[in-house]
Amino acid sequence: MTEDELIENFSLFDDWEERYKYLIDLGRRLPDLPAELRSDAYKVEGCMSQVWLVPGAEDGRLHFRADSDSAIVKGLIAVLMVLYDGKTAREILDTDAGAVLDRMDLGSHISPNRRNGFYAMVETIRKTAAAAAGNT
């Protein structure tokens, strides 16, 4: 699925309840992170929900695997995977996840709240990309 398709899919729903159901469904279709990767080493600290993020690189593109104990956050992870997984560092740095989420009317999750594990994950992805961009 591309970013445009994702936004279009979300635009098909009239009410927030349907959008959230779809989001949760996207998360459920995402593979679970193996238990050994749900470790402190990959944990992104957040006050309310736990998030694990495993970055990787292959052929100049960055790959991410991630999981959360929150179904909504896992749905948001699925959205982030569409935006970021398999992209170059430059593409990642040029993507504004907040703006995309706003277009899906899910914006409240990406408010720069330090305690929000999801926001911390976006920051981690961007830092990974910035580091990779610095290396090339």
Next chain:
Amino acid sequence: MTAAAKTPATMPYDVHAVRADFPILSRQVHGRPLVYLDSAASAQKPRHVIDTMTEVMTAEYANVHRGVHWLSAAATRRFEEARTKVARFLNAAEDREIVFTRNATEAVNLVASSWGRANLREGDEVVISWLEHHANIVPWQMLRAEKGIVLKVVPVDDRGALVMEEYERLLASPRVRLVAMTAMSNALGTITPIAEVIELAHARGIPVLVDGCQAVTHLGVDVRALDCDFLVLSGHKLYGPTGVGVLYGKAELLSQMPPYQGGGDMIARVTFEETTFKDIPQRFEAGTPAIVEVIGLGAAIDYVSGLGLDRIRAHEQDVFDYASRRLQELNSVRVVGTAPERAGILSFTMEDVHPHDLATILDRSGVAVRAGHHCAQPLMDRFGVPATARASFGLYSTREEVDALVAGLERVREIFG
């Protein structure tokens, strides 16, 4: 002041008139009427507080305790009137037993830094409980790192009630120098038998600090009846502004304590060789205080007192009991904390739904609850949950809002399957 606040004590509690005093309660969130069930985190402000603060800044604002000019005298008078209001509200013996701080957290830190450093030595024990907010844990841990004191923790049973036998056992140690305990849990709503806690400690000559943040708003506290040695409270949980908290301390104790922070307004005379300090309470109020906020807190106390704490408590208990019943009817909801004595606060989880997700969906329905560990992680660990959702009630809460919460929870259940 307002129609609601002038209601005589014999009149029935008109919660809708009370709600009209709180401008924010008429707003909408996500296109729905706001159902604010997060008063334990911070309470909303009545018009009287908002107007008083505006009026002070508009007409009677200057720095306090300094100027000879008219405005400074006017602001000082109103600032000190607020101290009197707090003293009366808590039934303190004297106004000078009331110290204004930034918040309740600072009040605990003040006691730990000033009284603790002066009176505690390596191996001395401070008794706290599993119900404590981080604000009544971390300052003592910092003192432990510095002085080598020992923290003893009174456990809670599976209902979230204090295990008093364990408390008595811990008190039996000859090294206990202080008990620092909440009168009401911010996470579970448990009301602790604080009078008994104090009596038992005093029988051994041990002073007691009470975290009164929730108790002063939900139950009311009489510091002389309790005979507590210190009590901390938070202004913004008492329908007042943020930026102001209170430390109550018995005059004889405060008088013996060294200053907490140094600076202006707390000194008697300064030379480069030596500085002498003012008497209490100014000794603990270094620097320009939160003048407008302190006066706002005074206005909040006027408002609450006008309604009457007994009537507020009866009203909140009705809403709480109703909410407890309604939540029990929901099969997938588990209430965390079922101590027999509770008020104002309901913590709960829903099967297979993260509290964060639950709060997100409720928010879309206009219902504001807190989700998280409520600054009480040890307590969450005790109940084997990383977090809970928490609905907390205030003097403006209604049964209709509980119905909205329950309807929201039914929706959550439907969305998550």
